[in-house]
Amino acid sequence: MNRLVKFHLRMLMGPWAAAAALGFALAIGVMRGTPYLGEGMWTVRWFALGLWMVWPVIAALSAVDAARLTTPEARYLVLTARHGQRGYTAAAAWAAVPSAVVHLLVILTALAIGSVAHPRGGWPIIALAILAQLSTFLWFAALGSFIGRLLSPVLAGVVALAASLGLAQVLTNMGLGARGGFNPLGDSGASVSQIGLTWNPVHLVVQILVLAVTAMVLMMPRPQVVAGKLAPGFGTLAAAGITALALIALPALIPGESLLAVPVAPSACSGERPTICVFPEHERLAGPLVDDVRRLMDAADAHGYTSLIPERVEEASHRHIPADGKTLRSLGFVERETPGMAELIQTLVYPSWCPAVSSEEPPPSEFWLSLDSVVVTWMGLINEEYQPGVGGMALTPDGVASLMTAWQRCDVSADAPTPATE
Amino acid sequence: MRRPTNHRNPANHSEHGVHPRVPLVRAWIGVHRWRLAAGLLAAAAALVTVTRNGVVESVGGHTLYTPVPWILLVPMIASVAVGIGAASVTQYLPDPPRAKVARAAWLLFLALAATAVCLPGVGDTRIGQVTVAAVIRNVLFCIVLAMPATLVRQPQYCWILPSLYLFAAAQFGLTTPGSQWWAMVLRPGTQASELLITGVAFAAIGVIYALRRPSL
Numbered sequence: 001m002n003r004l005v006k007f008h009l010r011m012l013m014g015p016w017a018a019a020a021a022l023g024f025a026l027a028i029g030v031m032r033g034t035p036y037l038g039e040g041m042w043t044v045r046w047f048a049l050g051l052w053m054v055w056p057v058i059a060a061l062s063a064v065d066a067a068r069l070t071t072p073e074a075r076y077l078v079l080t081a082r083h084g085q086r087g088y089t090a091a092a093a094w095a096a097v098p099s100a101v102v103h104l105l106v107i108l109t110a111l112a113i114g115s116v117a118h119p120r121g122g123w124p125i126i127a128l129a130i131l132a133q134l135s136t137f138l139w140f141a142a143l144g145s146f147i148g149r150l151l152s153p154v155l156a157g158v159v160a161l162a163a164s165l166g167l168a169q170v171l172t173n174m175g176l177g178a179r180g181g182f183n184p185l186g187d188s189g190a191s192v193s194q195i196g197l198t199w200n201p202v203h204l205v206v207q208i209l210v211l212a213v214t215a216m217v218l219m220m221p222r223p224q225v226v227a228g229k230l231a232p233g234f235g236t237l238a239a240a241g242i243t244a245l246a247l248i249a250l251p252a253l254i255p256g257e258s259l260l261a262v263p264v265a266p267s268a269c270s271g272e273r274p275t276i277c278v279f280p281e282h283e284r285l286a287g288p289l290v291d292d293v294r295r296l297m298d299a300a301d302a303h304g305y306t307s308l309i310p311e312r313v314e315e316a317s318h319r320h321i322p323a324d325g326k327t328l329r330s331l332g333f334v335e336r337e338t339p340g341m342a343e344l345i346q347t348l349v350y351p352s353w354c355p356a357v358s359s360e361e362p363p364p365s366e367f368w369l370s371l372d373s374v375v376v377t378w379m380g381l382i383n384e385e386y387q388p389g390v391g392g393m394a395l396t397p398d399g400v401a402s403l404m405t406a407w408q409r410c411d412v413s414a415d416a417p418t419p420a421t422e
Numbered sequence: 423m424r425r426p427t428n429h430r431n432p433a434n435h436s437e438h439g440v441h442p443r444v445p446l447v448r449a450w451i452g453v454h455r456w457r458l459a460a461g462l463l464a465a466a467a468a469l470v471t472v473t474r475n476g477v478v479e480s481v482g483g484h485t486l487y488t489p490v491p492w493i494l495l496v497p498m499i500a501s502v503a504v505g506i507g508a509a510s511v512t513q514y515l516p517d518p519p520r521a522k523v524a525r526a527a528w529l530l531f532l533a534l535a536a537t538a539v540c541l542p543g544v545g546d547t548r549i550g551q552v553t554v555a556a557v558i559r560n561v562l563f564c565i566v567l568a569m570p571a572t573l574v575r576q577p578q579y580c581w582i583l584p585s586l587y588l589f590a591a592a593q594f595g596l597t598t599p600g601s602q603w604w605a606m607v608l609r610p611g612t613q614a615s616e617l618l619i620t621g622v623a624f625a626a627i628g629v630i631y632a633l634r635r636p637s638l
Contacts, residue, residue, distance in 0.1 A: 024590075154577055158462065161585055168483065169481065
């Protein structure tokens with residue numbers, strides 16, 4: 001076994017794609033402090049951020065290996081031998097599998113470091129998503145092998161590199177597939193928290209199947225040698241046609257979104273007046289933000305602005321902003337960097353439950369003036385500098401209370417209340 | 423119609439073994455992969471024309487932090503052409519000093535051709551003016567990265583270092599706005615120090631190439 005590995009490492013370049021996969025994955029792993037380590041879905045999607053760099057390397061090295069097998073000196077191994085096809089398959093497998101193993105190990109290590117014992121949605125969907133990512137490695141190795149069987153080694157690498165970069169653009173969410181819909185190469189990663197989302201399992205299964213089948217189709221044709229030169233035969237053209245047809249047609253045929261919303265409430269709560277709740281996965285990051293909210297609430301309480309204090313403040317999640325205008329306010333997303341106090345105040349008071357401020361139609365100008373006034377007021381309570389954005393003025397406690405009551409009714413065009421006297 | 427030649431007749435050979443009917447320059451080009459190099463340069467020229475003044479906003483479904491002008495990326499293809507064109511297809515030929523000079527001149531010619539192919543793409547883009555100096559910097563820098571594969575007689579891997587570098591620069595080197603110092607090739611402008619470093623590196627790789635004859 002050891003000798004077999006050594007032999008292939010010496011004879012083929014494909015296995016060395018794993019070095020690039022490892023390098024890129026490690027760099028992704030430490031990028032921006034891996035903010036949401038501990039979230040299962042985020043961890044898997046975070047490492048998908050590097051796939052676009054690994055795919056062309058796998059395809060190009062696989063192409064060079066296949067092309068080297070097809071050179072006049074070596075083609076007797078694959079063209080005239082009875083089981084010559086195995087040579088191409090083995091070379092492509094050596095390009096895909098080591099990189100896939102490295103990618104898998106990096107994700108598993110990150111999940112272990114993040115202590116992900118019970119991911120939201122369960123392990124099966126995580127496993128399916130990882131398998132979908134790994135299937136792309138296989139597909140690009142097959143694509144590279146397909147190109148390599150038609151070209152000389154010197155040209156095969158650079159052509160496969162360009163082709164895979166182009167296809168990676170076309171077959172992910174920037175190309176044929178509608179944004180958010182089915183994409184043959186799956187998602188291209190995420191950097192924000194994924195709580196509140198899950199993968200569409202149908203999309204993952206279809207992706208795995210279509211990539212596996214088209215990879216097999218791409219591996220099937222043997223090159224034809226006409227008058228000593230390589231020429232694409234019928235099999236080659238048929239394989240290219242079937243693959244193109246499947247990949248172009250599927251995004252239009254597969255319904256639904258690739259990510260599904262799963263509303264979920266945060267459960268790690270602390271304190272009272274208000275009770276502040278974040279997702280357990282984010283407790284590690286949430287400390288400074290919770291302190292900022294507590295400081296704002298204490299200042300509002302001390303100065304009699306009790307209408308600004310809700311009963312509960314909850315962290316937002318994807319496609320769900322937990323604010324009802326009565327007892328619940330949104331904390332926004334917990335991120336590595338805390339927002340500025342002015343931005344935090346806007347998040348806390350923004351009436352996201354009102355259709356008037358969440359539709360495509362912009363809210364009336366009175367709303368922005370009132371919102372700015374609330375920010376001016378609250379920033380004054382904590383003695384922080386703030387330059388009013390649209391001419392907001394400090395308000396009295398009654399002025400803020402009347403504004404909050406109006407927004408509770410979704411009356412976002414309510415007149416700006418009386419400013420506080422100096 | 424091909425002119426008949428008699429290779430066995432010593433009268434048809436010059437003192438140094440070059441056929442007198444084949445000009446020296448043509449013979450030199452003939453023992454290098456000029457067709458592949460020319461083909462790749464033509465592809466680069468076509469890309470320059472098609473993507474004129476355009477920017478790349480996403481790669482492989484991955485949105486870049488900052489858009490990058492196309493013309494800053496085309497030198498990667500041109501540099502692979504240089505690396506492949508610099509590879510000789512002959513073995514065990516004599517390597518007198520004038521052959522070393524010829525190699526240096528050949529590399530310079532290929533680099534000039536690569537630059538000439540890219541320069542028509544210089545101009546305004548949505549994120550700023552791409553300067554001539556920036557394109558020259560990128561061409562030379564990518565050649566420096568492409569040539570090691572040629573020097574170890576593996577021109578089929580000329581694309582590895584330039585592409586890995588560009589991928590890493592696009593993924594990890596871009597900031598909003600601008601880029602890290604090491605991802606300089608993604609900036610539309612350039613500084614004198616960048617040109618100096620790139621020029622010195624190109625000269626160094628040129629000297630190595632001239633002194634050490636790479637062949638397949």
